[in-house]
Amino acid sequence: MAEPGVPYFDLKAQYRALEREILAALERVCRNATFASGPEVEAFEQAFAAYCETAFCVGVNSGTSALHLALRSLDIGRGDEVITTPYTFIATAWAVTYTGATPVFVDVHPATRTLDPAGLEARITARTRAVLPVHLYGLPADMDAIQPLADAAGIAVVEDAAQAHGARYRGRRVGGLGRLAGFSFYPGKNLGAYGEGGAITTDDPALAARCRRLRDHAQSRRYYHDEVGYNYRMDGFQGAVLQVKLAHLDAWNRRRAALAARYTAGLAGLPLRLPSVPEGTQSAWHLYVVEAERRDALRAYLETEHRIATAMHYPVCLHQQAPYRHLGHRTGDFPVAEALAAACVSLPFFPEMTDTELDTVVAAIRRFYAG
Ligand SMILES: Cc1ncc(COP(=O)(O)O)c(C=O)c1O
Missing domain, CATH: 3.40.640.10 (Type I PLP-dependent aspartate aminotransferase-like (Major domain))
Structure with a gap:
């Protein structure tokens, strides 16, 4: 099946x-x-x-x-x-x-x-x-x-x-x-x-x-x-x-934090840069975004082999978007942002996601880099 x-x-x-x-x-x-x-x-x-x-x-x-x-x-x-x-x-x-x-x-x-x-x-x-x-x-x-x-x-x-x-x-x-x-x-x-x-x-x-x-x-x-x-x-x-929804926000954010911790533990050791949270800071974990080697191949593999949907936030930096070209920037002006745009993958992530679903994503990513 x-x-x-x-x-x-x-x-x-x-x-x-x-x-x-x-x-x-x-x-x-x-x-x-x-x-x-x-x-x-x-x-x-x-x-x-x-x-x-x-x-x-x-x-x-x-x-x-x-x-x-x-x-x-x-x-x-x-x-x-x-x-x-x-x-x-x-x-x-x-x-x-x-x-x-x-x-x-x-x-x-x-x-x-x-x-x-x-x-x-x-x-x-x-x-x-x-x-x-x-x-x-x-x-x-x-x-x-x-x-x-x-x-x-x-x-x-x-x-x-x-x-x-x-x-x-x-x-x-x-x-x-x-x-x-x-x-x-x-x-x-x-x-x-x-x-x-x-x-x-x-x-x-x-x-x-x-x-x-x-x-x-x-x-x-x-x-x-x-x-x-x-x-x-x-x-x-x-x-x-x-x-109505505000009353649930803290519980949803706690679930997001737990899912993020589970991703971070599960994905350790792979050729991915994982999100980090500095001392004294508590993220709301809106998205779980990794920077991946061979990003496009990874996304295609997850989608076609495992029906795991991912997204990109964001594939193009603002200085490279048509409405802001007049500012006169060139590729290379913002190297960190440009590298992120080239490598970012947003993994499946929402409070109602189950641990089993998350583990399925982790296992599929591990398989991609193993083979
Ligand atoms: C960082 C950031 N700024 C601004 C906005 C604009 O919000 P809205 O889509 O509600 O206009 C969004 C969301 O879409 C966002 O993610």
Whole structure:
């Protein structure tokens, strides 16, 4: 009989476990007709701010919108520069571009795959207004090194926490480490909506108020607009679903950490670079990404011989994407990011994954390198 295979990801199992709670939450939105913004979103915002240990949370319609508004709230715009890494999902850079500012890339560190502070100072100019480190795959960026450099230059740190709900850095939750943070609730995230969603967290009341206004057409009063705003509101269904799911996030993250530890033990000794978590840091383990020798052959083998699905986050660096070619970078400018793009494999990984499924993946990878 053919092997059952292992999916890369499965949201249906999570729904089956939560079905009654989710349907009750959705029904409440329908009955109360609280479809756009409203009490469900406000209740979620309060719960998520408490979870992130921040004073404020502003719910929006995507992680991209969250990052865009976070930068807009700081009055970043045309002529400004924002430093980030070329090894992230492209929306990190979109947020900068949407403001009219220019993204400036700094390579990532090979061990953490997050912004390498060693390259940061040299890229700060008189135009730099913010640093946008990405907590990639759930691992908090090296904030202790980044923040003093930003402070010395008088620029803000804005966290891209889209992949890191619940991660901790020196005991503190991500979301409260910089001036503002942007989260994504895209369905596949550690905390995923039933549609699109995102949020900004901050401790600054003025920035929170500005984000709240900007997401709702920049209205101070109904039909009175102070500046150019956006329709970036979170919808009521997402607020209701996210309240249900937030209560399970820590348990899911613990399961992710256990799965990651099992992968790391099982894959030791193979020609793979495995993820590592620095002292004092607690990853949210959004993805389990290895760098593999003969990456494409490995992926093809897993798929065709074992029906094991894998993915790549990310196969092309941002400086090599068409919208950012005008920045004038060449291959070789960001060697760590480029090497990662050439070798990364995201292994099957989701909280409902069984130990048996994980062991099947490990055994198949061992067979590939043995033969
Ligand atoms: C690192 C990172 N930044 C930003 C985003 C944008 O979030 P969204 O897809 O919700 O717009 C994502 C997720 O897709 C992401 O992974």
